[in-house]
Amino acid sequence: MPICADGHPTAATDYCDVCGSTLTPAPTELRVCPHCSAPAGGRFCETCGHDSALPLPTPRPSPEQSGQSAVGAPSQSLDAPVWVARVFADREFYTRVQARKGPDAERVAFPDFYPERRITLRGNQFLIGKRSTSQGIVPEIDLGIAPADLGVSRAHALLQLDDHGALTVTDLGSTNGTSLDGAETPIPPQQPIALRDGSRIHVGGWTTIAITGEYQPLSPPGP
Structure with missing residues (x-):
């Protein structure tokens, strides 16, 4: 009414x-x-x-959304971007370490062969260091695999991913320190430093970890 x-x-x-x-x-x-x-x-x-x-x-999705390049055949469907750590022996970094005569410079030799590794960062914390069963240290980025970089500490640095997808690196008080993007000065220990797509983390006597944001193929559907 x-x-x-x-x-x-x-x-x-x-x-x-x-x-x-x-x-x-x-x-x-x-x-x-x-x-x-x-x-x-x-x-x-x-x-x-x-x-x-x-x-x-x-x-219709754009080429970037569909995983298809502007010129070329479509690729697999892609998931959300993830961080990937590319670990390799860096001759340029080794030369800088030798020039400044770091704590372990005299006993650290550049490897004749070091296969590059790519590690997808799934989770929120990733320890950089060397595995030690007796100390219970199991790094997600294990740099103790032969040929090992003698300048890397057991628990050298920590990568952390927050809820918004931002990535940081923290030096854990390592002997030789951690530096970024070719800098001569190491980052302060125990302080998270923001990373970006393309950041390079230098640890030990010759190891560089390049950080990239990449799209990963979707996992196949279950039965």
Whole structure:
């Protein structure tokens, strides 16, 4: 039953039965076209002609979203970006360490062969160091695999990933320190330092860990 502006219930729809005041019609619901967002009062939009009874077409993903390069065949579907650590023997870093004669410079030799490793960082904490069963140290980035860098400490540094996907590195008080992006000065110990796509972490006498953000293929669906 309609109610007038003074709060009187009334059976009439134009004037109040109690006080005679004019009734204001209830506003109609504002509708917009789901296709072009123009005001639409009926089934068919007067602006673009869209039939609201039909579903909207599914938009085509961009090449970046679909995993297809601008020129070339489509690749596998891609998941969200993840951080990847690329571990390799860095001759340039080794030369800098030898020039400044670090604590272990005299006994650290550059390896004749060191296969590059790529480690996907899944989780939120990643220890950089050397495995020690007796001390219970099990690094996610184990630099004790032969040929080992003698300048790397058992628990050398820590990578941490926060809830927003930001990555930091913290030196854990290592003997030879941790430096970034070719800098001669090590980062302060026990202080998280923000990393970015392309950051290079230098540890020990010749080891560099390059950080990149990459898209990984989606895992195949289960049975």
